[in-house]
Amino acid sequence: MPQPAGISIGYLAERTGLAVSAIRYYEAQGLVEPWRNAGGQRRFHRADIRRLSFIMIAQQFGFSLPEIRGFLKSLPGSRTPTRDDWARISENFRSHLDQRIETLVKLRDNLDGCIGCGCLSLPNCKLYNPEDRAAQKGQGPRYLMGDRPEAENDP
Template structure:
């Protein structure tokens, strides 16, 4: 690549994203560009890895806010090394482990509940008569409290 940097179109094509996605990432502070004399965006080659990490992290369910926080730990004055990226990804390990455990509970619970066919409303771990669980907060209360669906299986 020449010293002029990568154009937004070339980065978008290389990363498999839309130009508007790169503009959005830049607006959110996830990637950075400079401007040439014609006021066009130019990116350094390390933006390719940043965009790849963003896409991979999003596939794992990591929010853009968490990605931005993690990127703040990367060096700004140089291209991040493999060790820098490994340190960043290890920070997501606990979050991903918790998410995997929750998904496994959900999978195991739904298989048992849907598969049993008993429709035993008094014993069903997901039945929520008169929306009593709303008193405990919004969202999937049984899953959020950790004991969740697996405690009342069929």
Template sequence: MEVDLGEPQMLAIGQLADRTGLSVSAIRFYEARGLVTALRNRGGQRRFLRSEIRRLSFILIAQQLGFTLGQIREQLAALPQGRAPTQQDWARISRSFRNSLDERIDGLVRLRDRLDGCIGCGCLSLRKCALYNPDDRLGRLGPGPRLLLGDAPSEPAISPAAAIGSS
């Protein structure tokens, strides 16, 4: 059964700001960058489709997760202009965004779980560093915190029996 929603509800920029929690200037900024689209009424005032609330909410959350405006714009480009995106439209974005989100989640979990131990950065300041990264062997794999970046030592640095006494 189809539901006729009639004419799309249009919102003034202030109404959109009130609903999204964004400032009017932020909405204008996103509009100028092509992330949202405003229509103009006869008086030249901006009017937005109600569906722009979801786009702005997506922008807000994606930015909080560290995505750049370019990355966000790339995702939003897949959505239709001039009509409210359907569930299928958002599902398409979700599938394409999922890998990037999963990588970020994995990185956050590694950071949470390993920050109090050796992260493979080469500082060698913790006792555990001698076990996981003796003589900064992980530095051969490249710069940065190799264990947080997903590298694993290729071989145990010392025997498991010796490791028990050094923790």
């Protein structure tokens, strides 16, 4: 089956506001899949305008390119995504955002106290993190990451 005419990388750059080099980078990362016409020029699907716009929005929310690639896997590469396609991806996207929001709220609410990082530099660490129990749960700010402090008489 022959490929449709498609759109040029220059037109795609103009429509999305991305530099041509950025579009080539996203291509190299497997986020868009152009084809070559008989003259060897890249051609993109019109749906790639929306796909690249989604990538830019997801990056603004702090998602990494591997995470974005995971979101996009469920979208069709050769046709324009339907409303149902976008609803499916947005449900997954929303759950990831909800988790990030929860983490940010925890961070905001614990900025003035111990976050269980194990540094033991605050006088109240003896109350929040006696004997550096947070370090036994692993690396990083354990309480911010979802671990709960144990009661004083817990093992």
